[in-house]
Amino acid sequence: MGFLSRFIATVRGTSTASSLDWAELEKELLASDLGPALVAQLLETAKKERGDDAVAAITRILNEQLSSKSRELSQTTAMSVLLVVGVNGTGKTTSVAKLATHLTSRGEKVVLGAADTFRAAAVDQLKTWGERLQIPVVSGKENGDPAAVAFDAAKSGAELGAQRVLIDTAGRLHTKSDLMDELGKVKRVVEKVAPVTEVLLVIDATTGQNGLAQAKVFSEAVAVTGLILTKLDGSARGGIALAVERELDIPIKFVGTGEAAQDFAPFDPTSYIAGLLS
Amino acid sequence: MFEKLSSRFSGAFSALRSRGKLSDKDIEAAVSEIKTALLEADVALDVATDLTGRILEKSREVLPTLQSGTNQAQAIFDVVNQELTEILGGSARRVRFAKNPPTIIMLAGLQGAGKTTLAAKLAKFFKDQGETPLLVASDLQRPNAVNQLQVVGASVGVPVFAPEPGNGVGDPVKVAEAGVKFAQSKFHSIVIVDTAGRLGVDEDLMKEAISIRDAIQPQEILFVVDAMIGQDAVRTAQAFQDGVGFDGVVLTKLDGDARGGAALSIASITGRPIMFASTGEKISDFDIFYPERMASRILGLGDVATLAEQAKKAFDGDSAKRLEDKFVAGEDFTLDDFLEQLEAMAKMGSMGKLLGMLPGAGAMKKQIENFDESEITRTKAIVQSMTPLERRDLKVLNGSRRARIALGSGRKVSDVNALVDKFTAAQKMMKQMRNGGGLPQGMALPPGMALPSGMPMPAAPKKAAPPKAKKSRSGNPAKRALENG
Structure with a gap:
């Protein structure tokens, strides 16, 4: 039984819970990385309700934080390009492989662009995925210009009649302005070939409050259209993604739940919010 | 100094400073704010609770001995800083080597x-x-x-x-x-x-x-x-x-x-x-x-020392060495050298942006604004419009040359004059320093390493230092010239 249910069971029938119960509730909500401000707001509202209404109230407020934008991948009739971006170690390359699997299973032809020309063996890593999934991977020279690789990938995609081109990029901290500029350039260069219909920011579910700063800065550089929230199979609940939805109105489009290509699903608000409260 | 903390921390301390003698309630309120600030910094709740409990206790011990609000706020800050440092470094040790390798x-x-x-x-x-x-x-x-x-x-x-x-x-x-x-x-x-x-x-x-x-x-x-x-x-x-x-x-x-x-x-x-x-x-x-x-860093002061190290790395170390060698050899500091230093500063990824990345940077806005990078761009443009001869020997800069330079760089002649004056002053300063004997303080540092005055050092601050006088302390004569206007 989730902590919230236990809490409710304790206060059922009474108008106030003991201060100890509220402390427990606060603890769990904070543990989800919702941040002290939102948690304070949740508690304030919950205290005004009684019993079951408190659960509903908290769930309602959490739902209100979500973006109302579509969680579908933008569709075009022509070929479209998806950029996958994020800070180091969040699971971009694995997510690209998962996304490719997901799109292929929907009958779409996919081409991958190995535009992480910086990290040792990053291109090899994506190529290994390409081999496993039987999907073409376009790469360039080591330490080469990622924009050039992205451009080539889009061109190849067009030649091969692909519906989607997924561009894997190097992990970069949002505090590195030259790397953020580089990302902007990658997008601009690719757009000469085909429209970039999605810029997906990959966020690790274990990330704390810094996740919001990441999303803000990446958005300024390349207009992020959606999030991929990864590593939700761990003990982290990914509450910071909710803050991104609220503050920046960027919808979570997919979640990653493991290291295999199948460990991937479209975002489901109900189970996510239940997870925050469990 | 307190303005440089994250706004939550600085809020807690500001409230204290404006008071006279602190009541227990005041201390409790401040410590409660500190707890929220720690949570915002991703500290776990239990840890934050424990820690603030100890801070409250220690603050109560220390405070009765102090008079003014500022000293009391400083005292609490010191307690917080000490507790953090103790937890983070208390069990510090080196790598344990095996008796028999490996x-x-x-x-x-x-x-x-x-x-x-x-x-x-x-x-x-x-x-x-x-x-x-x-x-x-x-x-x-x-x-x-x-x-x-x-x-x-x-x-x-x-x-x-x-x-x-x-x-x-x-x-x-x-x-x-x-x-x-x-x-x-x-x-x-x-x-x-x-x-x-x-x-x-x-x-x-x-x-x-x-x-x-x-x-x-x-x-x-x-x-x-x-x-x-x-x-x-x-x-x-x-x-x-x-x-x-x-x-x-x-x-x-x-x-x-x-x-x-x-x-x-x-x-x-x-x-x-x-x-x-x-x-x-x-x-x-x-x-x-x-x-x-x-x-x-946790307090929101930013990790100035690490930032400085990164800035140092971003700067081309060779350029600094070349300048140092030149100085030592008694050669003149030329506009080309000046330009090189400016380009290095611009290369640091926009100092203002870099500084702005530090949490609590909002409070440092004044210092950031003083560091006008667009001025670097303008200055670069002027120097780049000069011929090598002109850069080497400012004396040849007559009216028509200055007019040409102004036109070429998209600036006014008065801007060109201002630059020439500034640079001449910088050159003079260099000569004075050299003749005065020995390398000046900070000469070995790459430009921009002397951070804007008033910026806190990473060690626990001893006193709330008043903002330093406008005079630039940069070891880089070009930067000094710019800052002293």
């Missing part, structure tokens, strides 16, 4: 923490100390993790033991075991075993980690953790401690702007020392861990 170090942590990159950094660190490290590629799970280790190992000239290709092929326990045996047979003094990332909740993989540990019996198991991790830090650290166990901690990606409260949580809950700090993607971005810098 010393075996095993890396463990979540996926994406930065273990493989760290392995190479550690290898280089020990190699530079005269050790003979061996890297062992025991991550057989992540696609091309073995390749990655081989590439980074080669980049630091350290051999990599990789009998299995990985990508799901091979037994990590056997590889680790064989790696240690190999190290023994080849008389390596240190073995660094890279392992696959694993979740704290993954029982099977935790069992595997335990098997690796039991097979190789490491002197050190280092828990590698990303500085941006949030509240999950505690659950995960505990899971690893209860599972494979660890002796020390390494924090990675400290070059970001995550406050890093997780460091406090992990240190507090596990009692294990944080031994190293990884501060970037390059092999050289590695250092021992400085508790005072971390305390400073």
Whole structure:
């Protein structure tokens, strides 16, 4: 039984819970990385309700934080390009492989662009995925210009009649302005070939409050259209993604739940919010 | 000084300063704000609660002896800083070496923490100390993790033991075991075993980690953790401690702007020392861990020292050396040198932006605004419109030349005049310094290294320092000329 249910069971029938119960509730909500401000707001509202209404109230407020934008991948009739971006170690390359699997299973032809020309063996890593999934991977020279690789990938995609081109990029901290500029350039260069219909920011579910700063800065550089929230199979609940939805109105489009290509699903608000409260 | 803290912390302290003698209620209110500030910095709730409990206690002891609000606020700040530094550095120690080599170090942590990159950094660190490290590629799970280790190992000239290709092929326990045996047979003094990332909740993989540990019996198991991790830090650290166990901690990606409260949580809950700090993607971005810098960062003061080091790296070290040599040789400081220094400053990725990345930077806006990078661009344009002769010898700059330069750089003649005056003053200053004997303070530093006046140093501040007078203290005459206007 989730902590919230236990809490409710304790206060059922009474108008106030003991201060100890509220402390427990606060603890769990904070543990989800919702941040002290939102948690304070949740508690304030919950205290005004009684019993079951408190659960509903908290769930309602959490739902209100979500973006109302579509969680579908933008569709075009022509070929479209998806950029996958994020800070180091969040699971971009694995997510690209998962996304490719997901799109292929929907009958779409996919081409991958190995535009992480910086990290040792990053291109090899994506190529290994390409081999496993039987999907073409376009790469360039080591330490080469990622924009050039992205451009080539889009061109190849067009030649091969692909519906989607997924561009894997190097992990970069949002505090590195030259790397953020580089990302902007990658997008601009690719757009000469085909429209970039999605810029997906990959966020690790274990990330704390810094996740919001990441999303803000990446958005300024390349207009992020959606999030991929990864590593939700761990003990982290990914509450910071909710803050991104609220503050920046960027919808979570997919979640990653493991290291295999199948460990991937479209975002489901109900189970996510239940997870925050469990 | 308090304005430079994150707004939450500074709010807590400002409230105190405006009062006379602090009542217990005042202290409690301030400490409550401090707790929220710690939570915003990703410190775990239990840790924040414990810590603020102790801060409250100590503050109550210290305060009765002080009079004014400012001193009292400072006293509480000092208590907070001390507590943080104590938790972060209290159990600091060096790497334990084995009585009989090799010393075996095993890396463990979540996926994406930065273990493989760290392995190479550690290898280089020990190699530079005269050790003979061996890297062992025991991550057989992540696609091309073995390749990655081989590439980074080669980049630091350290051999990599990789009998299995990985990508799901091979037994990590056997590889680790064989790696240690190999190290023994080849008389390596240190073995660094890279392992696959694993979740704290993954029982099977935790069992595997335990098997690796039991097979190789490491002197050190280092828990590698990303500085941006949030509240999950505690659950995960505990899971690893209860599972494979660890002796020390390494924090990675400290070059970001995550406050890093997780460091406090992990240190507090596990009692294990944080031994190293990884501060970037390059092999050289590695250092021992400085508790005072971390305390400073958590409080929102930013990690000025690390930032300064990064700025230093971004700057072309050769250029500074060339200038230094020139100075020593008695050669004149020319406009070309001036231009080079300006370009180096611009290269630092826009100093204003860089400074702005520091948490609490809003309060430092004044200092940031004084550092006008667009002025650097304008100055560059003017100098670039000059001919080499003109740059070498300012005396030839007559009216028509100045007019041409102004036109070419899109500026007014008065701007050109202003630059010439500033530069002439800078040149004079250089000559004076040289004739005065010896290198001036800070001459060896790259330009821009003297941070805007009033910026706090990472060590616990002793007093609330008043903002320094406008006079620039930069070791770079070009920058001084710009700042002194």
